[in-house]
Amino acid sequence: MKSDLHKVLHPIAGRPMLLHLAASVAALDPARTVVVTGAGRDQVEAAVSPLGIATALQAEQLGTGHAVAQAEAALAGFDGDVLILYGDVPLVSSQTMRAMLDRLNAEDAPVAVVLGFRPTDAGAYGRIIAEDGVIAKMVEFKDATPAERAVDLCNSGLMAVRSADLFALLARVGNDNAAGEYYLPDIVMLAAADGRRSAVIETGATEVAGVNSRGELAGVEAAWQQQRRAQAMADGATLIAPETVWFAHDTVIGRDVVIEPNVVFGPGVTVGDGALLHAFSHIEGALIGAKAEVGPFARLRPGAVMGEKSKIGNFVEIKKAVLGAGAKASHLTYLGDAEVGAGANIGAGTITCNYDGFFKYKTIIGEGAFIGSNSALVAPVTIGAGAIVGAGSVITADVEADALALVRPQQVSKPGWAKRFRDAMTAKKAGK
CATH class of the missing domain: 3.90.550.10 (Spore Coat Polysaccharide Biosynthesis Protein SpsA; Chain A)
Structure with a gap:
């Protein structure tokens, strides 16, 4: 080897x-x-x-x-x-x-x-x-x-x-x-x-294939994967491009699960009935509930738990985080050490800031809460049920239920400033 x-x-x-x-x-x-x-x-x-x-x-x-x-x-x-x-x-x-x-x-x-x-x-x-x-x-x-x-x-x-x-x-x-x-x-x-x-x-030659080199290791891996894919489909899952899906030894797949191309499973994954796993997602140590939706291009890391009909969209990463039923983070988000209540909506670009360089801290988002895009939730912090966090906010303190939290400076508009700036810089560049 x-x-x-x-x-x-x-x-x-x-x-x-x-x-x-x-x-x-x-x-x-x-x-x-x-x-x-x-x-x-x-x-x-x-x-x-x-x-x-x-x-x-x-x-x-x-x-x-x-x-x-x-x-x-x-x-x-x-x-x-x-x-x-x-x-x-x-x-x-x-x-x-x-x-x-x-x-x-x-x-x-x-x-x-x-x-x-x-x-x-x-x-x-x-x-x-x-x-x-x-x-x-x-x-x-x-x-x-x-x-x-x-x-x-x-x-x-x-x-x-x-x-x-x-x-x-x-x-x-x-x-x-x-x-x-x-x-x-x-x-x-x-x-x-x-x-x-x-x-x-x-018995068949595949079952007694030995490994004495990296090439033979890859061959045995391929044989194992081929058999596991066939078993998944026989058990009622749909694999759009079976040869591109890679299972772990303990992956559990429910009935009527649809797995799109290039999905990779690490150890410790269970997928509930009717879930939809979009292309190019990487899933490890995660529990995916019935009829939940993942990806494309999503990453679920150990400790990720998705409730029934919840959604993790494209370029979303979650780690040691629980999403309640119907909760969703549709794009460009990191949820780490978090608890997200049922029906909550996490806007694009949201980050749970869970690490201060020494310790990890938890973020709790209540049921039905709405987190606006490009928000940073600095843990430990709790967003109450039904609360709204305005886009672009940096939240460092708890937000009570049904409240609106805005953390951003007042917008200032200066008429004509942009044109005067461009004219001045153009003249300077021309040496006038």
Whole structure:
């Protein structure tokens, strides 16, 4: 990855790859989850420890079989099914994981279940030779014959194995191969030598796509986004140009939501039924109510809450601000650390001045209030319900309900002054 950030912590849809996988695993309610770490372990441990996930260190990278063996101590006393996954293969679904476990516990009781796939280009993947779902042989590409390399069923590396079998078989794995490594798939052939069968189930290549470069990261992101867009439309949202909309891992979209081109969601967004999101809006950490309207060119930052039928228009930014039902800020406005009552109207160019260089302060705007254009509300300040703030005002004190607040000098008009000024300056410029 050529990065200071550990590979498995690079994000897909705003969430580290490893945590995508952890979330899918958590849906199975596992007894224990263990992450095997190596280089960059501090970063990985910091990411998973808040989730109650244990870690095991692989001090030397001696192959996949060696890596799995490092989890033996962490699984001491565990008697059940073990699912083996890879932190840089983040898109494996809970459903596929469950299918692997179900196959492991089928009547014929295979020793191991391997997840296979058939890529467009099998390349250097390990191959699986199987008949009717029963594995006859597994071989790494480096050790495969030309005939075996011609097989297109490939090994994703993911497995389900009973704990009673797993570590006993791993203890027998050797490293007499082209790479001098201890290969996890060798446990399948060791079991076969004992007269015990293993099985393969298949999934699509996209689900088991791995990430080893920035380019592959972008490819997996694109695949995730494509699937999420399709799901949003299947659930009743309209995406005018689906390929231009970018979701986060936890975006929640209601029914009859319309999303115009080039809308980007950061984490933590929920959009209510019937909302309209105009083009080129960026939304993160926000709650958008039913039938609300956003954008175009709007930015909703964390803590933004829009009530039913409220409106945030073009070039409006809100942060940690609540808009009541039907309230609107139609253009060119910043609302930070604010509470705006139902039906209030915020004029163009309004700013809540919420920061003095050291602390943040709150602005409260009452129901039905009208804030004239180009006004600055210097927090902490409260504008009462139904009050009107005249355009161009700088409000530094509370305004009572239903009052008019004007903070601007009296207009002075000097007839003919502009013409006399232009004539004088024109003469001066001409050197007269």
